[in-house]
Amino acid sequence: MWIVFAVSSAVFAALTSIFAKIGIENINSNVATAIRTLVVLIMAWIMVFLTGQHSNLGSISQRNWIFLIISGICTGLSWLCYYKALQSTEVMKVVAIDKFSIVLTLFFSALILKEAITLKMIVGIICITVGTLLLAF
Structure with missing residues (x-):
């Protein structure tokens, strides 16, 4: 659900x-x-x-x-x-950068909550970062 x-x-x-x-x-x-x-x-x-x-x-x-x-x-x-x-x-630029919060959340969850970051997550972080840069700039 x-x-x-x-x-x-x-x-x-x-x-x-x-x-x-x-x-x-x-x-x-x-x-x-x-x-x-x-x-x-x-x-x-x-x-x-x-x-x-x-x-x-x-x-x-x-x-x-x-x-x-x-x-x-x-x-x-x-x-x-x-x-x-x-x-x-434009909305698209703001939303792209705002959704970069996903990457920051993963970083903070590892730093503060001691959650593990896997190789799959690192690949996802790289993809989101590249996507954010492409959409916003």
């Missing part, structure tokens, strides 16, 4: 970029990011209550809170930068 969610995520992420480019026309990118964030916030809390998970909020550890807050800050900074970049150039 994870593959269905992963593919759905990719489709929605692609549509997000297209609709964002249209939506940020003639408005400040920070305002656009705030509007998008508000919509995401409302949708996320609706899902928490619809699935009955609100009763589990008290069991979240301090460590979980700290890392979720840091992750949220990183998401916010990413979105602010993404929208500013979208206002400045």
